Amino acid sequence: MARIAIIGGTGLYDPRILDNVREERVVTPYGEVEYKVGEYAGKAVAFIPRHGSKHSIPPHLINYRANIWAMKKIGVQSIIATTAVGSLKREMAPGHFVLTDQFIDFTKNRVSTFYEGGDRGVVHVDVTEPYCPALRAVLNAAAAENGIPCHNFGTYVCTEGPRFETPAEIKAYALLGGDIVGMTNVPEVTLAREAEMCYATVSMVTNFAAGISTQPLTHGEVLDAMRTNVENFKKLVMAAIAGLDPEAPCACRRALAEYGGFKL
Template sequence: MTKLAIIGGTGVYDPRILENVREEEILTPYGAVRYKVGEYAGRAIAFIPRHGSKHSIPPHLINYRANIWAMKKIGVQAILATTAVGSLNTDMKPGDFVLINQFLDFTKNRVHTFYEGGERGVVHVDVTEPYCPALRQKLEKAAKKIGIAIHTKGTYVCTEGPRFETPAEIAMFAKLGGDVVGMTNVPEVVLAREAEMCYATVSMVTNYAAGISAQPLTHGEVLDTMKANTENIKRLIMETISLIDPDADCTCRHALAEYGGFQL
């Protein structure tokens, strides 16, 4: 059974960090999902490039529900996600890694739940700790072990995209306590929580956000920074995987206990 998964963000499209890679497809109530499965340290690992293998899916059109449902269906219990972000916090510089522990949601047109009434009913999932503390600790431990500096907490501001934010928006987000800004982590983190899966995000700062950056923002700038740090983020993810016991119990696995648990 495949108990661990990687969801790769911008710049992290290459499943060759795994061995014996094969492509599979699964049908979900929200559409078909194609993903890769490979091996690392004797474990089966699923891999989904969030934007598609050729960055062809914009952030507001990613099928978040299908991706998370598919991973749950194949038995995944823990997800490590990567994201590329702009920085609102000058202590978090381009090239830095950040372990996200909170989010601010400024998306507009996305479905954030598997529960929309009808036969599935309605649930109100607790997101006091939206990101799995146990996985975050493993990421921190792995970073220290391989000598990669990492910010151990940060608040992720999620915007709708695909446009970049205005300087006025960035100034507002910073006043509200945001540290980094991206376009993909919500609703992915919320859906993983509903599905009672451990989920953690490591973000790479690729640029300073609008109004902080001294120059106009470009997607090329994001890709260049990601390319320069791709090996480090791969090393971090793979070292973390070697530390994870996917069968260890966690509060994330009981997020919907009062509703009788998550049902596929």
Template sequence: MKIAIIGGTGVYDPRILDNIREMEIATPYGVVRFKSGEYAGKGVAFIPRHGSSHSIPPHLINYRANIWAMKKLGIKNIIATTAVGSLNLDMKPGDFVLIDQFLDFVKNRTTTFYEGGERGVVHVDVTTPYCPTVRNVLTDAANNLGISIHHHGTYVCTDGPRFETPAEIKMFAKLGGDVVGMTNVPEVVLAREAEMCYATVSMVTNFAAGISPQPLTHHEVLETMQANAENIKQLIMAAIERLDAETDCSCKHALAEYGGFKL
């Protein structure tokens, strides 16, 4: 397997794959359970980020275990999906956004594999945090399917699990944020450290607090995701068909000056 899907809120259906199997991998951070299968003749791993029944809140997701497990499995490309609120009036509920930058507002998560000791310290470059190769594949897939997608967007990541206040949303917008969610950091950073090609497709499920005319609810998020579930599946399937996991990419050399990532 060279390709993985990390499914966010509302994306728990691995039935796009054939020959589905339940698997698990032990990591230094815990055991990761996931599904594997095939599509278009390619092996694909599927991780429901919040668990199969949405039982893991965003601040308790074992991000390091998930990324380590995918690296150990031999995954080269990760397509992640996230549900987000919009700070940008041009990005409306139901829209897809191909994230290219992030603002990190998490406070209580470990965001690196390198905490000193035996593994040492690493300062990974995140000038281009999301893989341009996989992003181009997703763009081509969306265009071919006639799915409208915003090709740029800055993701603001907060700890959750609460929604943000209107004051926070106003601040994030002034700082250049387009959408807000609770899961993309540290996932994107860890994938970068692990030298894997990682891209995120965000689905706007609502306007954020203070922009939305009514209080925010998780039910609203799920409703919008379900209404667009077929589009996100079609987009992912078309991208898998086009992905060549052996294509060289700068992501695969992100730690070259440190001798590369080591399990």
């Protein structure tokens, strides 16, 4: 049974980093989810390409609820999410990694909860620490051990997409305390919190954001940066998996204790 999952872009996934890879699927109340399962360091690891295997799903149409529900259903306890982001801070340069510890949500049209009333009721989950501190510590240690430039903090500004942001928006996000900007981390992080799973995000800085960069932004620029740094990306995530104990007790697994816990 897979206790660890990676949710990320297809640029990260390489069958050679896992042994005995197989494709599986699971049915959820929100649709069917296809994923892969393999083995690494004696541990079963599930993998979901967030944008689909051919990067065909835009950020605002990703089936976040189905993905998180599917991982919970197959027994995953810890999720490492990977994202590509633009930087609002000069010190967070392209090629650096950021272990997000807070977010600001500027999405507009996404369902962000499993609890919309009816039979499931309503809950108000605490997100004082939306990203698992224990999992972030494992990732930070893996980065240090492998000499990978990594910032052990960062506020992720999540926008609706799929367009890039204007310079005026970036200036406003920086004034609000944002460090990096992307389009996929919310509601994934809050759904994982509701599902009582340990969740951490590794963000790769691919470019400076609009108004900070001296050039117009392009998707090709993002892809080029991903290709340049994908080996460090894989090295960081797989080193963390090797050092991770997904069975270790964690407060994340009791996020809905006052409601009797999360139920599938």
